[in-house]
Amino acid sequence: MELFFSLSGFLFFYTTQKKFKIKSLLKKKTIRLLIPFLLIGLFYLIPIRFIANYPPYESTSLIRIIYSVLTVNDCGHLWFLPTLLGIFIIATRTYPYDEIETEHINMYRSNVIHFVTLSIFISINNKH
Numbered sequence: 135m136e137l138f139f140s141l142s143g144f145l146f147f148y149t150t151q152k153k154f155k156i157k158s159l160l161k162k163k164t165i166r167l168l169i170p171f172l173l174i175g176l177f178y179l180i181p182i183r184f185i186a187n188y189p190p191y192e193s194t195s196l197i198r199i200i201y202s203v204l205t206v207n208d209c210g211h212l213w214f215l216p217t218l219l220g221i222f223i224i225a226t227r228t229y230p231y232d233e234i235e236t237e238h239i240n241m242y243r244s245n246v247i248h249f250v251t252l253s254i255f256i257s258i259n260n261k262h
Contacts, residue, residue: 135214136253138214139214139218139221139250139253139256140250140253142218142221142253143221143225143246143249143250143253144246144250146222146225146246146249156226159226160222160223160226163219163222164219167215167216167218167219167222168215168216168219170215171209171212171215171216172204174212175203175204175209175212176200176203179203179209179210179211179212180199180200180203190208217256218253221249221252221253221256224249224252225245225246225249
């Protein structure tokens with residue numbers, strides 16, 4: 135998982151070398167990460183856990199279960215999707231908005247290193 139986060143941060147740097155608008159990038163990332171999280175969480179994770187008699191679901195209402203999955207309290211193996219989206223949001227907030235100059239490139243490389251480090255830290259702490 136650490137490699138996945140590191141690779142995402144590395145490729146994010148090269149994606150941002152092209153001219154782009156922050157809003158369009160965030161929209162694309164949200165669609166690519168949040169839609170699979172919602173669909174797999176609601177139509178795969180919850181039904182499979184009901185079929186397998188997942189103990190925390192025994193005396194809990196369906197609304198409460200959906201809420202716990204959507205708020206990432208009990209999203210199982212899907213934890214990395216909202217985590218990665220959050221990291222992308224943080225990374226785009228630190229991206230220089232004006233034209234890229236040498237000092238901005240160095241600053242941005244530093245941000246990419248922070249992105250990768252934070253990704254590794256989060257992935258280590260979120261192992262189940």
